[in-house]
Amino acid sequence: MKIDWNRKYTTIAVYAGLTGAALIALVFAFKNFEFFSGWGKRISGILNPVWLGMIMAYLFNPILKFAEKRIFRWNAVTKRQHSSKRALGLIFTYIVVLIILTIFLLLVIPQVYASGSDLASKMSGYIEQTLTWINEFLSKSKFIGGDINNLDDVFNKALEIFNLNMETIGSKIQELITNSTNLLKDYGPKVFEYFKGITNGFVNTIIGLIFSVYFLASKEKLTAQIKKVLRSLTSERLYNSTLELANFTDKTFGGYITGKLLDSLIIGIIMFIVCAICKMPYTPLVSVLVGVTNVIPIVGPFIGAIPGTFIIFIVDPVKAFWFIVINVVVQQLDGNVIGPKILGQTTGLSALWVMMSITIMGGLWGLFGMLISVPIFAVLYTLVKLAVEKRLAKKGLPTETVEYYAAAEDRTLSESDDEPTFAEKLRKMTADIAENHFGQRFRKFRAKRKEKKAGKDKASTENKEDTENKQ
Structure with missing residues (x-):
């Protein structure tokens, strides 16, 4: 029996089955x-070295490109020449990375460690000084109730508010000591897992x-x-x-992260210099934190300022104020001068979207998520923006956001016959990011200086020739 397949219904049946x-x-x-989530975590754990390798390669790639374009500049024609150039570029790249890590390990970490050790050794004395200062402040303050003259009064007042007494607190401490063995049994495996993770x-x-x-x-x-x-x-x-x-994603991520x-x-160097001039305690430690x-x-x-302020406060409360x-x-200098000069318009996100991206990505992936949150949201924001503008253009509606501030009856609808494609829009946005990048702006600045210098040299040569002709 020959079956007469109907193409339309066969297609519908296939889609329904799928x-x-x-x-x-x-x-x-x-x-x-x-x-499935267990298997997913297991596979992700196995591939962790691969992800780390990709991240490192992405971060090291600008150094390799610089080495091949600026240092090993010969034109590699044969495969052997290209391999030699790449090998030299890789050696240069990892030497630079090693030098940066060595500087960090030999200069920064010992200073931070010394500051931390000194802080730990003098902590009891600093705490005693701080308590004395607070007691003096409470005794002289006119804004605190007359029955509070020192920290003991504050502590007793707190006990009254929370309906506690020293016997209750003592029993709780005794109970905690009694259960310390059980706590050790519970947290022992967790400590082992922690070191295993390291x-x-x-x-x-x-x-x-x-x-x-x-x-x-x-x-x-x-x-x-x-490809x-x-x-x-x-x-x-x-x-x-x-x-x-x-x-576009590469330009956004690369421009933003670098x-x-x-x-x-x-900012860390500026904080170190200013704190050293002002003779702040533990300058290396607080500068690295910031x-x-x-x-x-x-x-x-804010995350960096809070522990830095606390560390300085326990040493000298007045200097803690000046540190703030x-x-x-x-x-303010970073937000209004340094940041815009270096970053330019690499993301195009408003403060609201930046805050939202930090909140979401930080909740998902912690500190690493906060670091990459802005470029990820910048790419997603751009994709949504282009998709919305494409649909508006098909309907003959204006694509500029400013057109939607006014009332609907006051808007002028505009139609565009030659609407650029998705790829063309992304290409233009990528070019804008590259144009606003710090490196590109710095190269333009150097080119202008060279042109200006060449113009001055040319004018000087012409003046010299005119003088010689007159003589």
């Missing part, structure tokens, strides 16, 4: 969520470093292979859009 299979798979995955992290870092060498050594081949697979699976339009999206690291380094936490947008300065003033001034 939809049903997808729904069954989704229900099965939800019912066995713990099983060991695994160290091993993964070493393996990731090896992976980064391979990724950088064959980056062109890996990129070509990815080959992508081109075989997608249409030409989707292929071009994906490449432009990847380029700029933010440079910005944080400058510089490291500055990589986190908006909330980073210095930190506020430096952060």
Whole structure:
């Protein structure tokens, strides 16, 4: 019996079957969520060195590009010449990384360690001085009740408020001491897991470093292979859009992360110099705290300022106040002068979206999530923006946000026959980011200076020739 297949109904049946299979798979995955999540975590743990290698390769790639373009500048024609150039570039890259780590380990960490050790050894004396200062403040203050003259009065008042007494507190402490053995049994395995995690992290870092060498050594081949697979699976339009999206993401991430690291380094150095001039206690420690936490947008300065202020406060409360003033001034300088000059318009996000990105990504991935939150949201924001503008353009509606501030009846609808494609828009935005990047602006500045100097030299030569002709 010959079956007369109807193309239309066959297509509908195939789509219906695929939809049903997808729904069954989704229900099965939800019912066995713990099983699949466990396998997912296990696979992710196995691939941790690979992810670390990719991150390292991405961070080290600008150094490699600089080495190949500026230092080893010869034109590699043969495969052997290209391999030699790449090998020298890799050696230079990892030497630079090693020098940076050595400087950090030999100069910064010993200073921070010495400050921390000194702080720990003198902590009891500092606390006693602080308590004395607070008692003097309470006894002289006119804004505190007359029955509170020292910390003992504050403590007794707190006990009255919370309906506690020394017998209750003593019994709780005795109970805690009695249960200390059980606490040790409970937390012993956790301590073991903690040290195991540190060991695994160290091993993964070493393996990731090896992976980064391979990724950088064959980056062109890996990129070509990815493009080959992508081109075989997608249409030409989707292929071009994906490449432009990847380029835009690279510019956004690269520009933001490198700029933010440079910005944080400058802020740390400024804080160190100013605190050293003002003779702040534990200057290396508080400067490193401020510089490291500055990589986190908006909330980073507060995270670094709080422990720094506390450390200085227990030594000298007056200097703690001036440290807060210095930190506020430096952060204003960073936000209004240094940051815009280095970062430029690399993200295009408003303060609201920056804060939202930090909150969400910080909740998901902690400190690392806060660091990469802004560039990730910048890419997502751009994709949503382009999709919305594309749909508005199809409806003949204005795409500029300013058009929607006014009432609907006051808007003038505009139509565009030559609406740029998704890839063209991304290409333009990528060019804008590259144009506003600190490195590009610095190169333009140097080019202008060279032109100006060349003009002066030319004018000087002409004046000299005129003088000689007159003579």
